Amino acid sequence: xxxxxxxxxxxxxxxxxxxxxxxxxxxxxxxxxxxxxxxxxxxxxxxxxxxxxxxxxxxxxxxxxxxxxxxxxxxxxxxxxxxxxxxxxxxxxxxxxxxxxxxxxxxxxxxxxxxxxxxxxxxxxxxxxxxxxxxxxxxxxxxxxxxxxxxxxxxxxxxxxxxxxxxxxxxxxxxxxxxxxxxxxxxxxxxxxxxxxxxxxxxxxxxxxxxxxxxxxxxxxxxxxxxxxxxxxxxxxxxxxxxxxxxxxxxxxxxxxxxxxxxxxxxxxxxxxxxxxxxxxxxxxxxxxxxxxxxxxxxxxxxxxxxxxxxxxxxxxxxxxxxxxxxxxxxxxxxxxxxxxxxxxxxxxxxxxxxxxxxxxxxxxxxxxxxxxxxxxxxxxxxxxxxxxxxxxxxxxxxxxxxxxxxxxxxxxxxxxxxxxxxxxxxxxxxxxxxxxxxxxxxxxxxxxxxxxxxxxxxxxxxxxxxxxxxxxxxxxxxxxxxxxxxxxxxxxxxxxxxxxxxxxxxxxxxxxxxxxxxxxxxxxxxxxxxxxxxxxxxxxxxxxxxxxxxxxxxxxxxxxxxxxxxxxxxxxxxxxxxxxxxxxxxxxxxxxxxxxxxxxxxxxxxxxxxxxxxxxxxxxxxxxxxxxxxxxxxxxxxxxxxxxxxxxxxxxxxxxxxxxxxxxxxxxxxxxxxxxxxxxxxxxxxxxxxxxxxxxxxxxxxxxxxxxxxxxxxxxxxxxxxxxxxxxxxxxxxxxxxxxxxxxxxxxxxxxxxxxxxxxxxxxxxxxxxxxxxxxxxxxxxxxxxxxxxxxxxxxxxxxxxxxxxxxxxxxxxxxxxxxxxxxxxxxxxxxxxxxxxxxxxxxxxxxxxxxxxxxxxx
Amino acid sequence: xxxxxxxxxxxxxxxxxxxxxxxxxxxxxxxxxxxxxxxxxxxxxxxxxxxxxxxxxxxxxxxxxxxxxxxxxxxxxxxxxxxxxxxxxxxxxxxxxxxxxxxxxxxxx
Numbered sequence: 012x013x014x015x016x017x018x019x020x021x022x023x024x025x026x027x028x029x030x031x032x033x034x035x036x037x038x039x040x041x042x043x044x045x046x047x048x049x050x051x052x053x054x055x056x057x058x059x060x061x062x063x064x065x066x067x068x069x070x071x072x073x074x075x076x077x078x079x080x081x082x083x084x085x086x087x088x089x090x091x092x093x094x095x096x097x098x099x100x101x102x103x104x105x106x107x108x109x110x111x112x113x114x115x116x117x118x119x120x121x122x123x124x125x126x127x128x129x130x131x132x133x134x135x136x137x138x139x140x141x142x143x144x145x146x147x148x149x150x151x152x153x154x155x156x157x158x159x160x161x162x163x164x165x166x167x168x169x170x171x172x173x174x175x176x177x178x179x180x181x182x183x184x185x186x187x188x189x190x191x192x193x194x195x196x197x198x199x200x201x202x203x204x205x206x207x208x209x210x211x212x213x214x215x216x217x218x219x220x221x222x223x224x225x226x227x228x229x230x231x232x233x234x235x236x237x238x239x240x241x242x243x244x245x246x247x248x249x250x251x252x253x254x255x256x257x258x259x260x261x262x263x264x265x266x267x268x269x270x271x272x273x274x275x276x277x278x279x280x281x282x283x284x285x286x287x288x289x290x291x292x293x294x295x296x297x298x299x300x301x302x303x304x305x306x307x308x309x310x311x312x313x314x315x316x317x318x319x320x321x322x323x324x325x326x327x328x329x330x331x332x333x334x335x336x337x338x339x340x341x342x343x344x345x346x347x348x349x350x351x352x353x354x355x356x357x358x359x360x361x362x363x364x365x366x367x368x369x370x371x372x373x374x375x376x377x378x379x380x381x382x383x384x385x386x387x388x389x390x391x392x393x394x395x396x397x398x399x400x401x402x403x404x405x406x407x408x409x410x411x412x413x414x415x416x417x418x419x420x421x422x423x424x425x426x427x428x429x430x431x432x433x434x435x436x437x438x439x440x441x442x443x444x445x446x447x448x449x450x451x452x453x454x455x456x457x458x459x460x461x462x463x464x465x466x467x468x469x470x471x472x473x474x475x476x477x478x479x480x481x482x483x484x485x486x487x488x489x490x491x492x493x494x495x496x497x498x499x500x501x502x503x504x505x506x507x508x509x510x511x512x513x514x515x516x517x518x519x520x521x522x523x524x525x526x527x528x529x530x531x532x533x534x535x536x537x538x539x540x541x542x543x544x545x546x547x548x549x550x551x552x553x554x555x556x557x558x559x560x561x562x563x564x565x566x567x568x569x570x571x572x573x574x575x576x577x578x579x580x581x582x583x584x585x586x587x588x589x590x591x592x593x594x595x596x597x598x599x600x601x602x603x604x605x606x607x608x609x610x611x612x613x614x615x616x617x618x619x620x621x622x623x624x625x626x627x628x629x630x631x632x633x634x635x636x637x638x639x640x641x642x643x644x645x646x647x648x649x650x651x652x653x654x655x656x657x658x659x660x661x662x663x664x665x666x667x668x669x670x671x672x673x674x675x676x677x678x679x680x681x682x683x684x685x686x687x688x689x690x691x692x693x694x695x696x697x698x699x700x701x702x703x704x705x706x707x708x709x710x711x712x713x714x715x716x717x718x719x720x721x722x723x724x725x726x727x728x729x730x731x732x733x734x735x736x737x738x739x740x741x742x743x744x745x746x747x748x749x750x751x752x753x754x755x756x757x758x759x760x761x762x763x764x765x766x767x768x769x770x771x772x773x774x775x776x777x778x779x780x781x782x783x784x785x786x787x788x789x790x791x792x793x794x795x796x797x798x799x800x801x802x803x804x805x806x807x808x809x810x811x812x813x814x815x816x817x818x819x820x821x822x823x824x825x826x827x828x829x830x831x832x833x834x835x836x837x838x839x840x841x842x843x844x845x846x847x848x849x850x851x852x853x854x855x856x857x858x859x860x861x862x863x864x865x866x867x868x869x870x871x
Numbered sequence: 872x873x874x875x876x877x878x879x880x881x882x883x884x885x886x887x888x889x890x891x892x893x894x895x896x897x898x899x900x901x902x903x904x905x906x907x908x909x910x911x912x913x914x915x916x917x918x919x920x921x922x923x924x925x926x927x928x929x930x931x932x933x934x935x936x937x938x939x940x941x942x943x944x945x946x947x948x949x950x951x952x953x954x955x956x957x958x959x960x961x962x963x964x965x966x967x968x969x970x971x972x973x974x975x976x977x978x979x980x
Contacts, residue, residue, distance in 0.1 A: 532932065562928070566944065826923060
């Protein structure tokens with residue numbers, strides 16, 4: 012028997028999963044076993060309603076079997092625990108499997124409360140908690156026209172959103188006189204009701220449902236205590252949650268009067284070896300129905316098992332969220348229940364904004380707040396409330412609209428212990444620590460602390476904290492691209508465009524110093540190309556290009572190059588395939604299919620490139636720009652032309668898009684894809700620009716990428732016609748070209764834009780900066796001046812001269828040696844080269860003259 | 872000193888490199904301009920870190936006062952004057968003396 016600690020976790024919801032992550036860090040040697048009663052591993056319940064706007068179960072998943080395997084976690088799904096033997100320290104599942112534990116974690120969560128209304132147990136009367144519930148809701152919605160949510164709390168409104176997304180006429184029925192009674196005051200509740208009704212959801216407050224009866228026009232009829240009725244085809248109960256404490260009840264752990272497993276400050280139950288965390292746990296007579304306190308309990312339990320004495324001391328129940336598209340925020344004592352509390356209210360009925368702050372009798376400290384319709388001040392107010400920061404002289408200024416520069420948070424006043432990101436529990440001190448360790452910009456602080464990578468609500472605050480901290484350190488935030496230019500890439504772009512600068516020499520002369528380097532030269536070359544679109548191998552530009560651009564091919568480890576002709580959309584004729592095969596055979600090139608649906612030919616020596624390209628150009632091929640920081644490929648699936656499921660011509664659109672943007676030089680490479688239906692075979696959501704066909708047009712996704720840090724693209728706009736689609740892509744790409752940093756992919760670019768996706772949508776869709784005409788014109792210039800760089804090159808004797816291995820000899824580079832593997836060439840290893848040279852020494856000397864003559868015919 | 876002709880000066884590329892064969896060696900020739908002032912440098916073409924004959928295809932520039940070429944493979948910088956690698960002092964490439972005479976590039980043999 013091993014003496015490693017055995018930890019068994021019952022339940023794999025968000026909190027159970029968070030515990031697994033924590034314990035794997037704090038106790039890497041422990042044997043961790045997860046028993047989940049659900050058929051799948053943990054997923055994001057907070058964003059459950061997005062299932063109806065197209066998110067799949069996979070996308071909602073918080074982990075995967077592979078991830079748990081790599082953490083060394085044993086896990087079992089559909090493994091409902093039915094028995095705990097506290098004396099023997101074992102748990103047993105419904106299928107009679109037993110597991111030994113040293114520490115047992117109950118993370119069983121909660122179940123939806125269904126009020127005891129006659130008729131509530133029929134088909135089409137459902138609850139909203141798991142993915143299986145959603146599947147049932149979807150099924151029922153498919154056979155329904157009208158849906159009712161019983162319960163107007165936070166979850167009820169989420170559920171209403173789900174029904175609305177499913178296309179039903181949606182009603183919300185609430186027993187209390189207002190919506191979200193826990194978080195909002197009456198004024199806020201009323202404002203929310205008005206706003207939600209305008210969005211097409213009918214709200215009925217002060218309605219006590221007495222019976223759900225069969226009906227004629229609709230499937231059911233809800234009869235209320237006041238005599239009124241409401242017809243509906245389905246009913247969704249969201250009338251609160253109850254802790255899932257059945258196991259604790261049956262096996263004699265202490266429970267609260269109204270349920271919930273009683274825990275102490277370390278999350279231990281009445282049995283010290285059994286912990287309870289999340290919604291099943293009762294701390295200080297309170298159940299916490301939010302994810303952040305659950306995560307906090309998970310951290311406390313994990314560190315307690317590991318021997319530390321971190322304690323759970325309650326949790327702030329403030330929330331900020333978007334319900335049915337309406338911003339709602341609630342902080343602290345929203346109802347002004349503190350004795351002596353004073354309130355300030357601001358309401359703008361025209362814009363449907365309601366804001367209230369609650370302050371103490373001395374008007375020194377903020378106790379609570381309610382925000383409906385506009386949550387801009389949420390982060391600032393929360394910091395005031397959580398950290399007891401002294402209020403400004405006129406507290407109302409915190410919520411009154413000001414022309415500009417509303418008094419924000421005096422960032423210096425934020426104590427080090429202040430939580431900046433509650434999703435990942437990142438305090439200001441963690442950020443400072445990360446910066447001490449060398450993270451010196453927003454992006455790197457984000458990636459090493461995880462701050463602002465959860466809900467993103469703290470993005471603005473994080474930025475302020477980082478910038479203030481940099482200022483405190485006397486760090487001037489330098490964005491110079493290198494020692495030769497005291498400018499960022501964006502600034503250089505503006506200089507080049509505004510001053511109409513056409514060469515690097517002129518740029519260096521007017522704005523730089525020294526001779527330039529391998530950073531500023533290719534950057535300037537790229538900007539010059541995206542602005543003026545001259546041939547990149549014109550004399551003044553040649554020396555600026557990285558080797559790949561300079562030779563219009565991709566250098567490999569041995570100094571040879573690979574050749575990638577454009578195969579737009581991945582569509583290629585048999586004749587062209589034959590040409591590729593013939594060329595590859597003639598020059599003995601290694602062939603490989605790329606991830607971008609084209610063919611890469613490896614092992615071309617520098618001096619062979621022009622001959623190879625002459626043949627390819629003659630056969631109708633164009634350069635594929637695989638060597639450039641520019642558009643690479645537009646991948647496509649076969650689409651409606653052939654596929655049984657396709658709803659649009661994805662290949663045709665991919666070819667059009669690739670034809671439009673080919674050759675566009677940009678801050679980094681750009682990849683795109685077009686899928687012909689929602690099955691997404693072209694993997695468009697992993698691309699900078701992804702297009703997915705819908706019944707009505709195209710959905711546009713932006714700023715995704717694969718690679719080292721994969722990122723799913725964000726849905727940018729829906730159901731676009733082709734013309735609008737192209738217009739948005741034009742604007743987006745040009746805005747990226749203008750404003751991104753050197754070698755910054757679109758994903759990082761967007762994350763660094765203040766306001767992120769929403770800001771980008773405002774700029775591109777709503778033209779908030781008034782620059783869209785200009786962006787389109789500039790793109791149209793680039794499209795109109797496209798040339799195939801290889802075609803231009805093989806027609807220029809001057810350019811061809813540069814493709815010689817030696818300027819004074821027709822010899823080849825004898826360090827380039829290939830051997831055969833799987834019937835194709837590959838570069839020889841060092842040892843293989845030695846052997847080759849030994850064996851061929853005499854032969855090389857004897858055949859030298861022949862080689863010289865045949866090769867001499869080559870390039871010139 | 873014994874000078875041996877390598878190639879024509881028209882074979883050079885402004886602010887970039889070309890490769891010439893000097894007996895059995897590969898020499899990277901760099902023609903650097905500071906304004907109108909042309910200076911010629913020559914290093915071994917062999918990149919000792921990337922292990923390929925590619926230095927002539929690197930981007931030229933300056934780091935501080937030092938004229939350098941960046942390896943096209945892994946971007947280390949080599950001094951055009953001394954051949955020393957700026958990132959790793961234990962690594963260097965050979966340096967050759969070169970000049971232009973009557974539109975011909977000559978190397979010290």
